[in-house]
Amino acid sequence: MARPAGAVALPSGRIPRAAWRGVDVPAAGASLVLAGLLGVALLAEVLAPYGPREVAGPPLAAPGPRLPFGTDELGRDLWSLWLYGTRTSLLLGASVGLLSTAAAAGAGIFSAGTDVFARLVSALTELVAAIPVFLLLVLAVALTGPSLGALVLALSACGWAVFARVLRVQARGELRRDFVVASRALGATHAWVLRKHVLPQLAPLLWTKFLLTVRWAVLVEATLGIIGLSDPVRPSWGSVLGSGFSYPLLFAGDAWLRWTGPPALSVALLTWSCTVVGELARRRGWVVAGADPHRSLEG
């Protein structure tokens, strides 16, 4: 096709129909959801009319002007519980995400040059991938007691090994690249190469791993809460879900909507947002082939 001189060739050969077509609507929505939940978590005290352990009214009260969602079986305000629960669940998700991403990065990158550590990581990975980690977590958390710290440690301990193996493969690939060889030839130490050349290349992968681990941790915390394992003093989405599903008349009235509805919907929204934002990173080619975030990154 003849083209007038000076015309700009569109890379895809197709003309965008409208300006908003360039915007990734799901990704924008997911980012907004994440920002909103983060805002709720940060402003929990400001927004909540009652404290997380404060008795606000009679047990199992219906919604009223002072209690928008009513109260739970101990008379605590369900609206305030959701606000504080958001804080606890996001804190747990972020802590587990940070800890296990850092552990995986450390283990994966430092084992890239050696084989000894890799064996251990490999064995752990096999075990974590082959058995229902959830049952292991139930046993461990039942033994330590379900405090927030114990939950974070237990989840992080299970969440790093699989990804460490992915990172190790990637790091080994990076170590063979020409500019690394050149850098070594110029006298760079191994530590310098790892910090200056390998880590920056893997950073986008770490971000995806972080998001998917947050997703996994929040979902597992909610499921542990339903099984009865949640911090008794810090309300979380899991603990509210656990007490809600223990209420025999949950589905008889509208209790499901105001009691289990907010935390269940929040878990779903967070899961979806983390998936979409993580997927965005993968589609932009940040995650190298062979590292499927659905299977290998979450833990």
Add this chain to the structure above:
Amino acid sequence: MRAGWGAAAARWLLLGVGVVLANFALPRLLPGSPLTAPELAPLPAVAHQRIRAEYLLGRPWTEQFVHYLGSVARGDLGRSLVSFRPVTQVVGERLPWTLLLVSTSWTAAAVLGAVLGTLSAAKGQGRWTSAWLSAAVLIGSLPEFLLAGLLILTFSVWLALLPASGAPVPPHSWDQVARHVFLPVVTLTVSATPAFALVSRDLVGAVLREPFLLTVRAKGASSWGVLRHAWRCALPSFLTLAGLRLAGLVTGAAAVERVFGYPGLGSLLFDAVLQRDYPVIQGVFLLGSVLVLTASTLLEVVARWLDPRVR
């Protein structure tokens, strides 16, 4: 890439030993014990002595370990701290319910996911495909307990068709069991299908791009024949990956059972956690892990047997 028979058996054995070791080590390494749990009523002195004697507490750990291995080898997992019945008996009563739930929904999700994934791989890229993928991601990210609640609301509360919770009282008739199992199975199936569909879409799509399928098409095979060829290559990997999903399904089953009041291992786990009945929790962990490990190993062996490139 896929391991041989011997390697699969060795892996099964090693990981099984790992599970047995973890089951021994965790209660001894982690703080917390039924003897000192602050949230429980203190046990009578007689019970204290019996528990200490049963697990050889206070003796060297090597002695405890030998004793423990002997018990596991005999199929003795200790006694419940609450009902004082053998753990194998307590767990055995609930196991068939969970097996029924997990195996039915795993099979249904695998078949449904395979069909949907194949259809979308055969359609190729397009607007419908991307809409379909977004829907799959959305449904796949709904937590099982949310789906369970939605199904209870729809079928039990609004339509009043099916029981919301509980189990039929024995003796069980088939239709009664089916009525109670139906909603939990639908919940787990719906939440597991998207993952299976995405996996089979990737696998079948990759085979469809292989040159030999061009030959198959050139020889005039119908689209059904082409897909049959594609699945012959994709099925082994699909089975292996489907085996790895079993562990996730067990997690989902725990929440689903709890929401539906379904009498399986998930509900047992809830009761045991509530009463800090450690031997029962350990029994569920040991049995659940070994069963999932065995099932995924068997699937891997079948996958190897089916693989035309290895056979």
